[in-house]
Amino acid sequence: MINKKDIKKKYYIKIRISIIQKEKWKKACSEKKISLTSLIINSVENRFMDNERRKVLAFIEKQDNIFGKIENNINQVAKIANSQKFISENEIRKFSNKLSEIIILKKEQNEMFTKIYAMLSR
Structure with a gap:
């Protein structure tokens, strides 16, 4: 002890x-x-160095904010599709861009988690 x-x-x-x-x-x-x-x-x-902790927390906060925006966009697209029974090409493009953002963020997240796990396993 x-x-x-x-x-x-x-x-x-x-x-x-x-x-x-x-x-x-x-x-x-x-x-x-x-x-x-x-x-x-x-x-x-x-x-972890203090600056690395700050990076991780900032990344998580940024990711949370962006995912919140993306969720709102997905809900808006669903609302438009349900009410109008179609989606404009512009809305589809916006939706596709948001999905691309998700792919990039997931890749960053996986890289960050890989680094965290590597540091924790030492």
Whole structure:
């Protein structure tokens, strides 16, 4: 069992690196918008970086919003088809475009999930 005293971040590890390495690491952290501590700990422990978590959450939120719009479009097409007993060529084109968006998003989603599973299995 882990002692609560051991969880507190009160210990330091000193490492020696060149000034060039330090600048590279700081630049990497700046680009990823994470701390150097987070970079090192997450790298050593094979965990998600904070910026990767943000990407995943942003992707999921974007996907949810787009799927909501697509669902509304599908419902509108169904309503038009049911009420008019036909669908215009323009509506079919819009509908087809939305289905293409779904295919692209599903592909992105599958790639993202593959990366997540790979990271979790380490």
